[in-house]
Amino acid sequence: MEITQIATIAGKEFWDRIRNRWVLAVALVFTAFALVIAYFGAAQQGAVGFKSIDVTIASLVSLVIYLIPLIALILGFDAIVGERERGSLDLLLSMPITRLELLLGKYFGLAGALTFSTVAGFGLVAIVLSSQLDINALFHYFGFMLSSVLLGCAFLSLAVMLSVFASDRTRASGLAIAMWFFFVLVFDLLLLGALVATGGQWGGEIFPYLLLANPADVFRILNIFSLDDVRTLYGLTTVFPPALANPWLLGLVMFAWIAAPLGIATWRFRQ
């Protein structure tokens, strides 16, 4: 494997997103949402202004869990199928580059753009709020940013995978939307439905493990369980074993969610 080939493709993908202001636009969206949530998140309770980092993060998690998967899927769904449909894939593959290098280059370039906008967008908010945050709060906020990046990278990996499988861009975009619906909206409902329908008989034991089968849930657990204020608020501790709530383990699961779709994509792309 030649790193320079991966870097060349990744560099092009990254700078394309910088130049067409994609990174700037997404960063501004994140900043705007985060600021609004930080200052007006408690408005329903009749107060405005920054209250606590834990509550802010909890609100941000609810937002990010919808937004980042969607952005990542939109960013990556045409990574390969787009090149194929435009007709530029053959030329790329005639270069001294392997399919794995091309795929990784695409992924790292797009992941770089997404990471950059996430860190810049939320980082700006951290700077704005820094006078009101202690080290512990900053640490939590940093954890939230890092897990947001991982969430984005996991969904980007899924997007790149379906961009290899899809035969055209239209289908790829349809699959991306279906994937978003499934992981962000349907998955939890299904689990909850199964749990309630069986009166807690089915899935009680494996329920926490099933949550790991959804990167969006892993992200939620990563953030909720690291926050003392919020843990009791959500009441999830009753079903979630503390051993599984280990951030390192959850981080590892996120990395698995990044690596596995990329591995499947590589296998398929080589066919």
Next chain:
Amino acid sequence: MADISTMQTETGAAVIAAHGVHKHYGPIHAVDGVDLDIRAGELFGLIGHNGAGKSTMFKMMLGLIPATAGEIRIDGAQVSGGNFRAVRRTIGYLPENVVLYDNLTGLETLHFFSRLKGASPAECAPALERVGLAHAAKRRVREYSKGMRQRLGFAQALLGKPRILFLDEPTTGLDPEAIRSFYAILRQLRSEGVTMVITSHILAEIQERVDRLAIMTAGKIQACGTVQALREQMDLPLWFTVRVAREDFEAVRTALGHLPVGAIEAHDDHVAVQCRREVKMAVIEALATLGGRVRDLTVREPSLEDVFFGFSD
């Protein structure tokens, strides 16, 4: 029909060697048992109808798609093998209807491909100049005309000083002047020993320019050789245009009466005479007996188009 294997054994070491190559898409045999040896330094044409299998053959030769059966070697390396990356660095490819990145400038496009090819970035500006795009180096590709994109695609293929060039319909969208300068570059590359494989629908354009060519139909190579060899092989008749006064038309018929010529057609101001190649000189001698009554005489060899349709029909 020619014995292709005989023609190919007269070659030296082939730079591109395809043997028993098949490509099947389900029941469709896109390429059906192709043997092809392309020698070092030759300009080789691959012609055929749309869907004849040319582009599929190109893609297999470039290792973009695997062959269902058979073997293709370039510079001795199997295209599907692990050591083909090194060979790829010596290959330039211009796909049919090349698609480049609209958001990049011409120069940025070449920089991107030069990095992938491991070529020096210093090659990019001269490559643009060579194809006549130096003035548009800093313009975005989205502002390029079709012909300019094609020239940029060609400049891309020239990066890294390739020893082998695959050019799929390279003159699509080019104006006559650009076509002329394109072939001038090919002549120059040929003198430098670059091996080139070219496809074109415009047979008149390549018939005088290729060293050898192969005619492909329905996934098979129907004939392979020089244009002249294919003409002889096809044994297509020649046409004489004998320009004479109307009252001398009968004299022409009489002069040729003893020769085994084909059709003799009377037109407004000339007689068209069809004959086989072996009686060509005898026809000229017979017409010479008419002296000054023959105002002009032209001989039309069968064109590559005639040859092509002869083989492909």
